Amino acid sequence: MIQLKVKILYNRREKEDYYHLSLLAPKVAREALPGQFVNIWLGREDGAFLRRPFSIHRAKEGQLHILYKVVGRGTELLSQRKAGETLDIIGPLGHGFDYQLSATNYQLPILVGGGIGVAPLTFLAERLACCLRPAARIKPLVLIGAKNKKQILCAQEFRALGCQVKTATDDGSSGFKGRVTDLFSYLLSTFLNYKLSTIYACGPRPMLKELASVCGKYNIPAQISLEEHMACGINACLGCVVETKNGYSRVCKEGPVFAADDIIWR
Ligand SMILES: Cc1cc2nc3c(=O)[nH]c(=O)nc-3n(C[C@H](O)[C@H](O)[C@H](O)COP(=O)(O)OP(=O)(O)OC[C@H]3O[C@@H](n4cnc5c(N)ncnc54)[C@H](O)[C@@H]3O)c2cc1C
Numbered sequence: 196m197i198q199l200k201v202k203i204l205y206n207r208r209e210k211e212d213y214y215h216l217s218l219l220a221p222k223v224a225r226e227a228l229p230g231q232f233v234n235i236w237l238g239r240e241d242g243a244f245l246r247r248p249f250s251i252h253r254a255k256e257g258q259l260h261i262l263y264k265v266v267g268r269g270t271e272l273l274s275q276r277k278a279g280e281t282l283d284i285i286g287p288l289g290h291g292f293d294y295q296l297s298a299t300n301y302q303l304p305i306l307v308g309g310g311i312g313v314a315p316l317t318f319l320a321e322r323l324a325c326c327l328r329p330a331a332r333i334k335p336l337v338l339i340g341a342k343n344k345k346q347i348l349c350a351q352e353f354r355a356l357g358c359q360v361k362t363a364t365d366d367g368s369s370g371f372k373g374r375v376t377d378l379f380s381y382l383l384s385t386f387l388n389y390k391l392s393t394i395y396a397c398g399p400r401p402m403l404k405e406l407a408s409v410c411g412k413y414n415i416p417a418q419i420s421l422e423e424h425m426a427c428g429i430n431a432c433l434g435c436v437v438e439t440k441n442g443y444s445r446v447c448k449e450g451p452v453f454a455a456d457d458i459i460w461r
């Protein structure tokens with residue numbers, strides 16, 4: 196974990212309320228693992244006193260990429276930052292995905308992202324592309340869920356990384372009509388080999404809860420990344436605890452990635 200001031204290389208609007216931030220941060224980029232996050236300080240301006248956590252979207256060539264959605268004061272302030280300015284960040288933080296599981300067996304990795312939850316999954320797909328056994332010809336399957344076609348994120352990025360991509364939208368404007376968890380259940384019920392898979396997911400809590408329930412039913416191992424509200428982000432305040440089968444765990448320290456069947460879903 197390092198605290199440092201890093202230069203913004205670009206901070207551009209991708210679509211709708213979604214932005215892509217690129218930071219020059221070779222040390223953090225070198226250490227980062229898929230599923231980890233950084234905590235960004237946005238100054239003491241009104242409503243943005245605490246640092247804000249963001250998943251590492253990509254980390255390569257000395258650059259750290261963040262994909263974010265403007266939802267409130269902090270992310271609005273972030274969207275106003277310009278190339279050449281500096282940002283104070285702490286990272287990489289937390290415990291990421293254990294993707295070696297997929298590298299050492301022949302099970303299909305299925306990545307499930309809902310909304311901005313796809314952000315950490317591209318970094319994971321990039322690492323999986325390097326470590327899956329080429330002879331097994333396994334291509335990660337990525338399921339992306341969103342409200343509508345315009346809000347589908349990163350489909351091209353995943354395809355460029357050699358993944359198969361399927362989408363689900365609430366209004367049916369792209370791919371399967373319905374929730375991404377319904378698409379997942381449909382695939383499981385129609386193609387037996389999807390049951391021989393490992394699931395990696397990030398998205399809204401109800402989506403993760405549903406996914407955990409389906410995976411439990413089919414006995415499929417699943418790792419989920421929780422995006423709980425955080426205060427300190429560095430293991431000092433207990434503001435982010437979740438209930439697990441082994442007691443309370445801090446999302447910023449023991450998480451954000453947990454085994455889905457460890458969480459006590461309420
Ligand atoms: C480990 C982790 C990784 C994250 N990665 C990303 C990412 O890659 N991209 C991204 O856009 N966002 C990510 N988030 C969520 C992001 O931190 C929040 O959206 C951000 O802090 C909101 O700040 P704000 O001041 O703009 O909004 P606020 O004014 O604090 O809140 C605005 C609205 O957003 C809701 N909100 C705030 N924080 C969260 C949260 N953590 N989860 C759900 N709802 C929230 C509030 O309830 C409120 O309705 C992540 C969160 C965590 C904990």
Ligand code: FES
Nearest residue numbers: 426428432433447
């Ligand atoms: S946010 Fe403070 S301990 Fe996790």
